[in-house]
Amino acid sequence: MFDNCFRDASDAGLISAIEEWTAAETAAAARRLAAVAELVHRRCGDEERAHWACDEWDSAAAEISAALGISHGRASGQMYLAAALRHRLPRVAAALLEGTLSVRVVTAIAWRTDLVLDDDVLALLDAVIAESAGRWEALSQYKLDQAIDALVDRHDPGAVRRTRASTRSRDVTIGGQDPQTGTTSLWGRLLATDATVLERRLAQMAHAVCDDDPRTIGQRRADALGALAAGGDQLSCQCGGPRCPSAGSDPRAGSVVIHVLADADALAAQPDPYHSGEGPEPEPVAQPGSAAIAGGSIVPTALLAALIRDGARIRHLRRPAEAPEPQYRPSTALDEFIRMRDLTCRFPHCDQPAERCDVDHAVPWPFGPTHASNLRLECRKHHLLKTFWIGTGGWSDRQFPDGTIVWTSPTGRTYTTHPGSRIVFPGWNTTTAALPGLACPPADPAHLGFAVPTRRRTREAQRAYRIACERALNDAHVAERTRPPPF
Numbered sequence: 001m002f003d004n005c006f007r008d009a010s011d012a013g014l015i016s017a018i019e020e021w022t023a024a025e026t027a028a029a030a031r032r033l034a035a036v037a038e039l040v041h042r043r044c045g046d047e048e049r050a051h052w053a054c055d056e057w058d059s060a061a062a063e064i065s066a067a068l069g070i071s072h073g074r075a076s077g078q079m080y081l082a083a084a085l086r087h088r089l090p091r092v093a094a095a096l097l098e099g100t101l102s103v104r105v106v107t108a109i110a111w112r113t114d115l116v117l118d119d120d121v122l123a124l125l126d127a128v129i130a131e132s133a134g135r136w137e138a139l140s141q142y143k144l145d146q147a148i149d150a151l152v153d154r155h156d157p158g159a160v161r162r163t164r165a166s167t168r169s170r171d172v173t174i175g176g177q178d179p180q181t182g183t184t185s186l187w188g189r190l191l192a193t194d195a196t197v198l199e200r201r202l203a204q205m206a207h208a209v210c211d212d213d214p215r216t217i218g219q220r221r222a223d224a225l226g227a228l229a230a231g232g233d234q235l236s237c238q239c240g241g242p243r244c245p246s247a248g249s250d251p252r253a254g255s256v257v258i259h260v261l262a263d264a265d266a267l268a269a270q271p272d273p274y275h276s277g278e279g280p281e282p283e284p285v286a287q288p289g290s291a292a293i294a295g296g297s298i299v300p301t302a303l304l305a306a307l308i309r310d311g312a313r314i315r316h317l318r319r320p321a322e323a324p325e326p327q328y329r330p331s332t333a334l335d336e337f338i339r340m341r342d343l344t345c346r347f348p349h350c351d352q353p354a355e356r357c358d359v360d361h362a363v364p365w366p367f368g369p370t371h372a373s374n375l376r377l378e379c380r381k382h383h384l385l386k387t388f389w390i391g392t393g394g395w396s397d398r399q400f401p402d403g404t405i406v407w408t409s410p411t412g413r414t415y416t417t418h419p420g421s422r423i424v425f426p427g428w429n430t431t432t433a434a435l436p437g438l439a440c441p442p443a444d445p446a447h448l449g450f451a452v453p454t455r456r457r458t459r460e461a462q463r464a465y466r467i468a469c470e471r472a473l474n475d476a477h478v479a480e481r482t483r484p485p486p487f
Contacts, residue, residue: 029103030096036064037082050460053453054384059394059410062385066348066407066415072381084110088122091130100134105144109133112148115159115467115474125155158474186225201228205235209246212239322433324369335359338375341430343420345379346405347386352379360386362399372432373401388452402431 006014043060050056057079058072065075085093085106092109095101109129116122128151136144153160172188190198205227206220215223215238224235237246320334330338339354357377361368364387368374376399378386386395397407403419419430457465 023099026096026099026102030093030099033078033082033085033103034093034097036078037086039064040079040083041086050458051454052384052388053455054381054388055455055459057459058381058385059389062347062382062395063409063411065350066409067413069349071349071351081107081110084114089113089126089129091126092133095130095133101130102137104141105133105136108141108144109148112145112161113152113159115161115471116152116156117159117467117471118156121156121159125151128155158471160474161470205233209235209237210239210241210244212241212244213237213246214239320372320432324371324374324435327370328365330359330370330375334370334372334375337372338377341372341403341419341421342377343424344377345382346376346417346419347378347382348407348415348417350379350382356380358383362397362405369435371435372403373435374399376403376405384453401434402429 006017009017039060040057044056046056057076061072061075061079064070064078065072068075068078070078085096089106089110092101092106096103096106113122113125113129116125129148132147132151136147139147149160170189172186172190174184174186202221202224205224206217209220213220220235227233227235234246237244239247241247317337317340318333320337325331325334338359339357342357343354344350345352345357354377357379359375360378360383361370362374362376386397389395394410395407397405399405405417407415407417409415421428421430455462
C-alpha cells in the first residue's frame, strides 16, 4: 500500500505532495502542542502538591507520555515547549498554527529565550522574532541559534545562552546498543586535565599486554575503558599463552553477574575469534540460544561465551514458589525473578532498566501478598505516581499472572504492557499462580503508613533559581562588554 500512494503522480505532483503534507504535519504538531498547553493549564496549578516529589507536572507528563508513546522526559519537554508558546511567545505560537514556522524553529526560539524575565522585553522579542523567523527555516541549527541569540543580545544581553563555550557543557553520553554486535557508541566532553589523564591511562593499559594479543591498539583502549569502569587497573591479555605475565581474569567479567533467562543452549555458544584484530572477516556463524542483560539489551551469545571464558560467574534463575512469601520485602530469589521477567519499568513507554527500579506490590501490602503475580518493576517516578495519586483522579491498574499489566489513565484510557523478557525470550513461560480476590486497599496512602516524599524547592522555584544562576554567569560578560574604553 505504501508504494501505491503516489504511483501515478508526476514529479511536480510529488514535490507538491511533499510540501502539502509537510504543512499538514506542522499544523497537526501545532494543534498537538496547543492541546498539551491546555492540559498543563488545567492540571498544573495546585499549590498543595507543588512540593510533592511526584507533582502534578509529573502526573500530566505520565498521561502525555502514554498517549504519545514517548518517554516521561520527552513528554515533559513537550509540556515546557507548549507552556512557553502559550504564555511567553503567543505571536510565535500563532505563526506555528498558521504554518509559517516549523516545530524545529519554534523549539529553538523557546529555548534560546528562556532566560528573558522582563515581560516587556519578552513581548518585544516575541513580535520581532515572529516577524523575522519565517526566513530562518533554511538555516542550519547552528545558524538558527545565532540568529535568535543576536536578537536576544540586542534587547536583553544577560539572557543570551552561552552554553557552547563553557566547562558546563562537559558530559559523557552512552548511545544505543547495536544488538547484532553487542557494541555501544560513546562520546562526550571532558575537562582537558581529565581527558589527558584518561588518555594516558588507557594507553598504558593498552601497551601493558604482550605483543601476541590479537587486538588492535584501538580495541585494547576500548577494552581498557571497560576494565576501568569495572574497577580494574590492568587489561588481561588475550594471547592465550599459559605463561603470559598479563594473563588472568578479565576485571569486566569478574564484575558482571550473567543471567541466562531461558535459553540454556546459550551456554553452549563459542567465543567469536574475529571479535578482535583486523583484516578480512568470514561470514558469522549462527550461535545457539539468546541472552539479555537486566536493562533489556540483547547480548550476542558469542560475547556471552567470551565473558564466561574470561571468568564471569553463572547463576541459574529459580522459579518462585507457588505460595506467597510472608514478609513485605521479597526474597532474593523472588526479587531476581521479577527483575529478569520485567527487565524494565512496567509503566507505559518507560525504559528505565531493572537495576534502577523498585519492586512494587500491585495491590499494596498487606492487602496484596508478596507474590510474583502481585509484583512488578517501577522506576521511582512511576512508583510514586502509582502510590500517591490513588483516589485523586490518578492511575489504576490490573496485573495478570503472566505479568501483563493493564493501566487505566485518569481519563479512562487503557494501556497494556508486557514483561520485557517476552521480546527476547518469547518461549519463556512467565505465568505464575493466580491469586484469589484481594481486599480493596484504602484510597488514601497515608492509611498505609506512607508519607509523601517532598522536594526542597517546587518545580517553579527550581526553574527560577536555575534562570537566576545562568543570568548571573552572564553578568560578568555583559559588564566587560559595556565597560567604556580606557582613555
